Amino acid sequence: MFQIIGIVLLFALVFxxxxxxxxxxxxILHAAPHELMAIGGAGVAAYLIANSMTVIKGTGPALGKIFAGPKWKPSDYRDLLALLFLLTKTMKSKGVIALESHIEKxxxxxxxxxxxxxAKDHFAVDFICDTLRMMTMNLEDPHQVEDAMEKQxxxxxxxxxxxxxxxxxxxDGLPALGIVAAVLGVxxxxxxITEPPAVLxxxxxxxxxxxxxxxxMAYGLVGPMATRLAGIIDEDAAFYKIIQAVLVAHLHGNAAQISVEIGRGNVPSTAQPSFVELEEALSQIPNEA
Structure with a gap:
């Protein structure tokens, strides 16, 4: 919402x-289509030249993130802590065999x-399952597991x-491309040069x-969008750090309740559930779970 407001203000105040x-x-209106073709076309061409297919394919979804905001909401952090609580509690109370069916499929x-x-986030699921799988293979050194998770x-x-x-x-390149378009115009x-001054x-x-x-375009649109996108990616990355914090705490021998409490302490302040909220979420989990 704020991004749309910002774009409207940008055009309204500048023009x-x-x-x-x-x-x-x-x-401006007469020259804009030609200049946009030169600058925008050159920008797209340079983008294709400079980046891998993976980055190019990821650009569309990434632009959507700019307006949608971070993927993970406060309720998702609470759900993640509850999920990790169930997994670590199962491993501690029922043993590795009881956990295998959950991490294999x-x-x-x-x-x-x-x-x-x-469950729909492939990286989160793989990150959790791969780490728990390492634990079931008797890799129980918290420092080794933490280092492996950090690299992932x-x-x-x-x-x-x-x-x-x-x-x-x-x-960074758009201002230079604007100069290229201007030089062509000159x-x-x-x-x-023989035309009258009014025409010239x-x-x-x-x-x-x-x-x-x-x-x-560089400093009013593309640059701020890139900054916003980088910020959103950093915010979403905090979600996966919680997984690391809880599972490493579990390896240190803490009870499931303590492990998720350590994880709760690492949740960003704007999304962090209170102790009472987390307790209520855990208490609503059916006993058979």
């Missing part, structure tokens, strides 16, 4: 101030099925940042629209 000061939109698991949004998180975070880095690079103007003035004004649009 509004231009009109109030006596500027005319005729020159998580999509058929009665525990994972209680939390469908988390770093890899996932780096890959998730691909579109944000690509958009930042595009933003070349065109110089080819018509309009042509030079049209050429300068290219510089304006390159800078405007």
């Amino acid at each position: 509004g101030s231009y009109l109030i000061s006596g500027g005319k939109m005729d020159v 998580p999509h058929e698991s009665s525990i994972f099925s209680r939390y469908p949004k988390i 998180l770093e890899k996932h975070h780096h890959e998730a940042h691909g579109p944000a880095h690509a958009l930042t690079n595009l933003s 070349i065109k103007t110089m080819g018509s 003035g309009g042509m030079i004004g049209g050429a300068l629209v290219g510089t304006f649009m390159g800078v405007f």
Whole structure:
């Protein structure tokens, strides 16, 4: 919502101030389609040249995140803690064998099925199951497990940042592409140097629209979007850090209740459930679960 408001204010204030000061939109509207073709087309081409297919395919969904906001809401953090509570409690009270059916086929698991949004996140499910599988294989050194989990998180975070880095690079290049479009406009103007001053003035004004649009798109649209996307990716990454905190706490020999409490302490403040809220969520889990 705020992103849409910001875009509306950006256009209203920039072009509004231009009109109030006596500027005319005729020159901009006449030149805009050609300049957009040159700058936007060159920007898209450069984006395709500079990035891998994985990043290019991820750009569309990444742009959706800018307006949708972080994937994980406060209720999802509460569900994650409840899920980890069930898994660690099962492992502690019923043993490794009872847990194997849940981590080998998580999509058929009665525990994972209680939390469908988390179950649909492939990385979260794989991250949990792979770590628990390591534990069932007698890898019980908390420091080794924490180090292995940290490397997985770093890899996932780096890959998730691909579109944000690509958009930042595009933003850095747009002002230069605007200059390229402006230079082409000047070349065109110089080819018509015999025209009267009024005509030349309009042509030079049209050429300068290219510089304006390159800078405007870079610092008013693409750059802020890239920054917002990077922030959302960082916010969502906190969700996976909770998994690491709880499972490492479990390996240190803590009870399931203590492990999830340690995890709750790592939840971002804006999404953190209170102690009472978490207690209520855990108390609502049926005994057979």
